[in-house]
Amino acid sequence: MTGTLEATTRTKERWKSRDVWCGLAGAVSLALAVGAASTVAVPVNSDLGLVAVLPFPFWVGVLLLNVAFVVALRGDAAGPARRPVMIWLTVVLVLVLFGTAAFATDVPRGEIAFRHLGIADALSHTQGIDPDIDGYFNWPGFFALLATVLQATGLDPVALALWAPVLNMGLWLAALAVLTGYLTRDPRRRWLALWLFCLGNWHDQDYLSPQAFGFFLHLVVIALLLGPLAARAPQFHGFRRADLAAWWRGRSPAEPRPGYRVGALVITLLLIIVIGASHQLTPFMLLIGVTALTLSGRVWPSRLPLITIVVLSLWLAYPASIPFRAPTPGRRWAGGGDRGERPRPRARDRRARARGAGPGRSHPCALWGSPPSAPGATGAEGVSISGWYCSPSPHCCSSPPRCTAGRCSSASHCSRCPSSRCRRARSCFPRTAANFLRSAANPPRQQTPLLPAPWANGLPRALTCVLLSVLTVTGRFGNARYDVFTHDEIDAVAAMQRLAPPGSAIISAAHPTPWRSEAYLDHRSRTIDDLCRSDLSTARCGPLVYDYARHNAAGAVLLITRSSEASLVLQGVPGAGGFSELEKWLSAQNGVELMFSNVDARVYRVTP
């Protein structure tokens, strides 16, 4: 796997006209794509999402960019175009594919980035961690980082969330570039791997999230394992005990400097701890990757899987499960309670929690068996094992608990994660253990280049890349009708947060709603979709929503937005043709008053 080809490099050569033209083509592509995307008007009123409303210059830019990349990759007999040109083209691709929505609107897509900002905001106000709140506070590492960075830098949180996909993709590519450097010295393969990584990332998990941060650290750990911590395995002779023992004892460190190996091991341990403190699923994916690499004889520190298990178990046993006793000043409990006062749980709740059934105290292991609505349980990262790279970010598909029988268990991601992708993720792995061990233990020392120097048939490859680009834009921004918000909706959310009294419930029509970025702990939040489940008819749903709002001690504020209505329609929820009848019924009830209204949203106040 780490056998190297004769390296071809253009670094010391002078610039050639082809390099200059490719660089210029990248600049033109960027200008075309940015210019075209910035003309898109929101809301996007198409079931196909952004792909239906992006003007043709955007697609011309995408076509030009991919052709320029293929030409630059082909280069000449000495290798591909110069490194700055390849880096530039990759940067342009990231901006074009992952910054498209940011060029079209200055509001981050989706609901979850807003929620994550709210959690960081809540942390910076409470200045302590209470794992009783919800699952996010059992793995607070990323949110602690986010709170510190936002407070110290003075960055606009919304701007950070808006550009997070571009930032995360840049971090992943940097890690992947180093990682692929340990797999092959052929620059063509490395650049093509990075390009395909971008084109294959359809999962839209690169928003401001713990799993995106964890995936970056995950890639760095894999890079360290394949680099300074790598081992050279001897010839593999079979599965007999003596052969296996001889093979295992015959391993030797690839890195001759012990001090360097120790330093890399310490860094790896730090990264494993931080990953374990930041996300629920990433450590398990990391454990699988580390174990596979270790068992294949490619990693020198053989106890690393054991150490990972210990770190993971300790985190699950203590910070993620045991209530923290430190004071959490300034916290206001959802659903009522005075500031700074922690209500005693009722006896029934205490008994339920003792059984592990408490709402905020369920053991993290329960998350694996819990419904997909478990907060934050939507991410797990891809694993690079012995040269097979299984999807850039298969957050649901390559994670066993999230993908069964060809179906993803996360409803919110099913549309982005077809069963064929699950099958593809599984097919990345070698078919038998014997083949796996043989291939890992006996890497071909003299590899035949996959990409010959005069890279023939450039046109089909360029067209393939263009097709993948179109599919990427389609897959990532296909839900733009309901996950791209308008300024009117943001104004309505701000009005809702302003109008909601402390301790009141906030009710939205459905997910996604760009809410909870402030006062995360101050309100209980529900959606009409959750309250009414299968039947959104006014006759059944109206009383349910009204009773829920009226029975809350501080009342409730109800928000109806265009995007949440569109979400229900696209999900095919029965009776989701519109909330006009429901709103009319609610308006006629006692204590319900329309407090805010604009083109895309209405806010009602329900007094108790």
Next chain:
Amino acid sequence: MNIGSVSRLTLALGLSAVALSLITLVGLPTPLQTIAAIAVLILLPGHALARLTQVTDLALAALLVLALGLAALTAVSTAMFYLAVWSWQACIVSMGVITVLACMARARQEATT
């Protein structure tokens, strides 16, 4: 330890960590504050810690600067939250101290070699 044997980069890292920490704590206009805070929270500690290893590969070294800086800041801020002593100013001071300590360790390495 012979101060003359310490590299300029090590000295520059340590001194800039101290200076930028103080400047960030005092406060700057927004774009400058952002740059200074990112430097003192992520880049300088990451660089100082990465230099403690004997990494020679430039690409890996650059990656480790980012990864170590982010990981160290995550560890420090999470620990502060669990101890209920968090403030962004305390994080700035802690990361500055980590950078200086890493530079001192590096200086000892350089003096012995």
